Amino acid sequence: QQQVKQSPQSLIVQKGGIPIINCAYENTAFDYFPWYQQFPGKGPALLIAIRPDVSEKKEGRFTISFNKSAKQFSLHIMDSQPGDSATYFCAASLHAGGTSYGKLTFGQGTILTVHP
Amino acid sequence: GAGVSQSPSNKVTEKGKDVELRCDPISGHTALYWYRQSLGQGLEFLIYFQGNSAPDKSGLPSDRFSAERTGGSVSTLTIQRTQQEDSAVYLCASSLGTGLAIFYEQYFGPGTRLTVT
Numbered sequence: 001q002q003q004v005k006q007s008p009q010s011l012i013v014q015k016g017g018i019p020i021i022n023c024a025y026e027n028t029a030f031d032y033f034p035w036y037q038q039f040p041g042k043g044p045a046l047l048i049a050i051r052p053d054v055s056e057k058k059e060g061r062f063t064i065s066f067n068k069s070a071k072q073f074s075l076h077i078m079d080s081q082p083g084d085s086a087t088y089f090c091a092a093s094l095h096a097g098g099t100s101y102g103k104l105t106f107g108q109g110t111i112l113t114v115h116p
Numbered sequence: 117g118a119g120v121s122q123s124p125s126n127k128v129t130e131k132g133k134d135v136e137l138r139c140d141p142i143s144g145h146t147a148l149y150w151y152r153q154s155l156g157q158g159l160e161f162l163i164y165f166q167g168n169s170a171p172d173k174s175g176l177p178s179d180r181f182s183a184e185r186t187g188g189s190v191s192t193l194t195i196q197r198t199q200q201e202d203s204a205v206y207l208c209a210s211s212l213g214t215g216l217a218i219f220y221e222q223y224f225g226p227g228t229r230l231t232v233t
Contacts, residue, residue, distance in 0.1 A: 032219040043224030106159035
């Protein structure tokens, strides 16, 4: 069961463009939604995260938009740079009890290429 | 400071052999997670440790997979009688802890690439 669906699978933009990556989740109990960036040969690294009581969060050039009623959230990268070329994963986690203990449920990933 | 380290970085093994993958978490991190990254399945959770106990083993795909953690630090993931479908990158992550309504960042290691021939 794929609980977090991510699109597109790949994305190509020119330098300065604004790539947008979208995710949709099914489990309404999820209470934290992080985005991870992964470069080849490296583990994923946390980029930015949002809680469902916030509709938008910005950190530098990265913005998460969150729509709780639609169970969707997205990552926007402003003024994208070639160095942003990487694989991006959305994720969801549950901290409200039970045995979930913050384990991450990931989307399938988006390979972003930013051309100079 | 030092991040999460994993060894070996690459492992090639023959089908049917046992393998052990090691994870050294960040010092002081009580929570430790194993994930598997493969082309067909993406990134999937395997097991979670709090200290030396594993309250969530729900992601282990079969009884050929086991993991332990000793001294609240190093963890070993063991795969017995490896199969070709076990080929993947095995990632370890650690965090300061877990708590109700609190998100502790998980720091990932570089992973171990396992190839079963």
